[in-house]
Amino acid sequence: MGFEVDSGGFYGEYGGAYIPEMLYPNIKELEDNYMNIVSSDSFQSKFRLLLRDYAGRPTPLFRAERLSDHYGTQIFLKREDLNHTGAHKINNTIGQILLAGHLEKKRIIAETGAGQHGVAAATVCALTGMECIVYMGALDVERQAPNVKKMKMLGAKVIPVYSGNKTLKDATNEAIRDWINHPVDTHYIIGSVVGPHPYPDMVTRFQSVISEEIRIQLMEKTNRNYPDYLVACVGGGSNAAGAYYHYLEDDRVRLISAEAAGLGVGSGKTAATSLIGTPGIIHGSRTLLMQDDDGQIEEPYSISAGLDYPGVGPLHAWLAKSGRAILYAITDDEALQAAFLCTRKEGIIPALETAHALAALEKINPGAEDVVVVNLSGRGDKDMEIYIDKLNLSDDDKQD
Amino acid sequence: MTINRIDQLFRERKGEILSVYVTAGYPGLNDTGRLLEALQEYGADMVEIGIPFSDPLADGPVIQQSSQVALRNGMKLDLLFSQLKEIRATVEIPLLLMGYLNPVLQMGMEEFLSRCKDTGIDGVIIPDLPPAEYETRYRELFRSYGIYYSLLITPHTDNERIDRIAALSEGFLYLVAEASTTGARDSVGDHQKEYFQRLREMNLPVPGLIGFGISNRETFLTACSYARGAIIGSAFIRALGENNALTLEERVEKFIRGIRGA
Ligand SMILES: Cc1ncc(COP(=O)(O)O)c(C=O)c1O
Numbered sequence A: 001m002g003f004e005v006d007s008g009g010f011y012g013e014y015g016g017a018y019i020p021e022m023l024y025p026n027i028k029e030l031e032d033n034y035m036n037i038v039s040s041d042s043f044q045s046k047f048r049l050l051l052r053d054y055a056g057r058p059t060p061l062f063r064a065e066r067l068s069d070h071y072g073t074q075i076f077l078k079r080e081d082l083n084h085t086g087a088h089k090i091n092n093t094i095g096q097i098l099l100a101g102h103l104e105k106k107r108i109i110a111e112t113g114a115g116q117h118g119v120a121a122a123t124v125c126a127l128t129g130m131e132c133i134v135y136m137g138a139l140d141v142e143r144q145a146p147n148v149k150k151m152k153m154l155g156a157k158v159i160p161v162y163s164g165n166k167t168l169k170d171a172t173n174e175a176i177r178d179w180i181n182h183p184v185d186t187h188y189i190i191g192s193v194v195g196p197h198p199y200p201d202m203v204t205r206f207q208s209v210i211s212e213e214i215r216i217q218l219m220e221k222t223n224r225n226y227p228d229y230l231v232a233c234v235g236g237g238s239n240a241a242g243a244y245y246h247y248l249e250d251d252r253v254r255l256i257s258a259e260a261a262g263l264g265v266g267s268g269k270t271a272a273t274s275l276i277g278t279p280g281i282i283h284g285s286r287t288l289l290m291q292d293d294d295g296q297i298e299e300p301y302s303i304s305a306g307l308d309y310p311g312v313g314p315l316h317a318w319l320a321k322s323g324r325a326i327l328y329a330i331t332d333d334e335a336l337q338a339a340f341l342c343t344r345k346e347g348i349i350p351a352l353e354t355a356h357a358l359a360a361l362e363k364i365n366p367g368a369e370d371v372v373v374v375n376l377s378g379r380g381d382k383d384m385e386i387y388i389d390k391l392n393l394s395d396d397d398k399q400d
Numbered sequence B: 001m002t003i004n005r006i007d008q009l010f011r012e013r014k015g016e017i018l019s020v021y022v023t024a025g026y027p028g029l030n031d032t033g034r035l036l037e038a039l040q041e042y043g044a045d046m047v048e049i050g051i052p053f054s055d056p057l058a059d060g061p062v063i064q065q066s067s068q069v070a071l072r073n074g075m076k077l078d079l080l081f082s083q084l085k086e087i088r089a090t091v092e093i094p095l096l097l098m099g100y101l102n103p104v105l106q107m108g109m110e111e112f113l114s115r116c117k118d119t120g121i122d123g124v125i126i127p128d129l130p131p132a133e134y135e136t137r138y139r140e141l142f143r144s145y146g147i148y149y150s151l152l153i154t155p156h157t158d159n160e161r162i163d164r165i166a167a168l169s170e171g172f173l174y175l176v177a178e179a180s181t182t183g184a185r186d187s188v189g190d191h192q193k194e195y196f197q198r199l200r201e202m203n204l205p206v207p208g209l210i211g212f213g214i215s216n217r218e219t220f221l222t223a224c225s226y227a228r229g230a231i232i233g234s235a236f237i238r239a240l241g242e243n244n245a246l247t248l249e250e251r252v253e254k255f256i257r258g259i260r261g262a
Helices: A021-039 A041-055 A065-071 A089-102 A116-128 A138-143 A145-153 A168-181 A199-207 A209-222 A238-247 A314-321 A332-346 A352-359 A381-399 B005-012 B032-042 B061-073 B077-083 B101-107 B109-119 B131-145 B159-168 B190-201 B217-226 B234-241 B248-260
Strands: A061-063 A074-079 A107-112 A131-137 A157-161 A186-189 A229-233 A254-262 A278-282 A285-289 A325-331 A371-376 B017-023 B046-050 B095-098 B123-125 B173-176 B208-211 B229-232
Touching: A021 A041, A021 A089, A021 A168, A021 A199, A041 A089, A061 A209, A065 A074, A065 A332, A074 A209, A089 A107, A089 A116, A089 A186, A089 A199, A089 A238, A107 A116, A107 A168, A116 A131, A116 A145, A131 A138, A131 A145, A131 A168, A138 A145, A138 A157, A145 A157, A157 A168, A168 A186, A199 A209, A199 A238, A199 A314, A209 A238, A209 A371, A229 A238, A229 A352, A238 A254, A238 A314, A238 A371, A254 A314, A254 A332, A254 A352, A278 B101, A285 A314, A314 A325, A325 A332, A325 A352, A332 A352, A332 A381, A352 A371, B017 B032, B017 B061, B017 B208, B017 B234, B017 B248, B032 B046, B032 B077, B032 B248, B046 B061, B061 B234, B077 B101, B077 B109, B101 B109, B109 B131, B131 B159, B190 B217, B217 B229, B217 B248, B229 B234, B234 B248
Parallel strands: A074 A371, A107 A131, A107 A186, A131 A157, A229 A254, A229 A371, A254 A325, B017 B046, B017 B229, B046 B095, B095 B123, B173 B208, B208 B229
Antiparallel strands: A061 A074, A278 A285
């Protein structure tokens, strides 16, 4: 079974470019050029240099001894949290800003939910002197004030979006509308492996540096270049796509995707898209999404803003449908417990998104000799308010 | 087979064809039938009934907002078809349904077309359905139900693609006036005139209607000097939301008179 995108932009039955004609020239320009540009030596040398000297790659693969003892297996953490700006998101924004330069674009737009991608986009715009406009749901602007301030300090203009439910889905709509209205000078840096073809494939390629490094690092540490289990959280699916990429066709590797169950898969307050979603079109892509019987897209819920998306990248829809990836839905509480465990056992405070991947360790039952790699997609600085809030609650519980 | 009402319109009326866009279920859940009757009475030649969608990414603020109101009112595609069941008893002008692909796919394309046919819908526009996919996957199905499908081109569509899209388009070709989301504007710019002129010289196999940004008599007449007519959406939706002292019918009358100059 193939997991590379086909010439029409599909993974199996998912993907494609379901866009209005107004957007066609923009997408066509990208589609015609991205492969040539991205595979050229001049692009690759600039990309590799920035990943190394600016983002701080390669990120370490860390043998987590105490977590391994706890679960009775061999756990390695791929430390994407140690990237500049604190998550894997920068791998993609570096790639896309270089691409935008090759296409002679003058203006960058991006969407953001929690603000992680917005900060990563604003960062590379500051680095290259590009104008940067970030669309962010008005509700998220309120909830994620520190990242809004960071983006502003970096020189980006943050535009609050008041349409729809005022969150990530609506910010993405608004970024697409901006792009429709600026078809010539603007590049849209999308934040995950979502949207119309060629975005899912392009972003996957930029993130694939993660699995490229895992192969080399595992060889050094375990004498073989693949794990038995590879675990990642899936919002849109970019960190997972990057961690899986070089193992997609390698059946020795079990791919474990952790989705956000929110308050529970059946609770109506969830973001477990692959599990409860049905096929449809969102943001120009045919994929699995949360919708009602009238085809209206529903608002997801998760404690983690970065997983709070009603769709999923078409590659992940295909991995789920074909059975290549095994999915677990992780509730808010399970994620919080996993975050606290990782913090106490390893001295690493993970992002709330990442905590969902860590919580999947409770579910998979690996053997003592098995090698488990968890993609530690980001650090928890941005989530301290929630963590502190929950910690205080459990302290109070004890005093009662 | 009977002639499609859209063809009949273009055969009978040579110029200044006025097509009006309404959002189904706006301003009130049950207003759509009344609006269609009033639009016919006061001189609209054709109506595009917009199927509201939660994520209308090709639309500007006015239509976005009307869609949101319509959904909040409880409008659904299934309900719309029930509401329009008897519409052909009173309304004779061509009616189109215009909507995003996702709600149509949830109903199922075949079920959708079958209900279009039962309702007396003449044509369909689905802006986010790629022309190539329409051609390979759905064209035969549209034909078998006798429903026309109209496609869009923009000032940035190259001539070769225009030819391909025009060849697929039935009834008319939707000429998007500007590379933009929907929304009313005050004037038609020089670069747009150049584009319309270019289209005229291409001798396309279907007539064109100009849409996006047509808002008043002046922009309507300019559009009509380059094409067989024009489509008005946002400006009409805005007019429905204003003039609250008037009845719905009076709002329609006032708006159409303004455009027709009568
Ligand atoms: C640390 C971290 N991990 C994961 C995600 C989810 O995105 P994706 O599924 O594209 O990796 C985010 C998104 O904001 C994030 O910040």
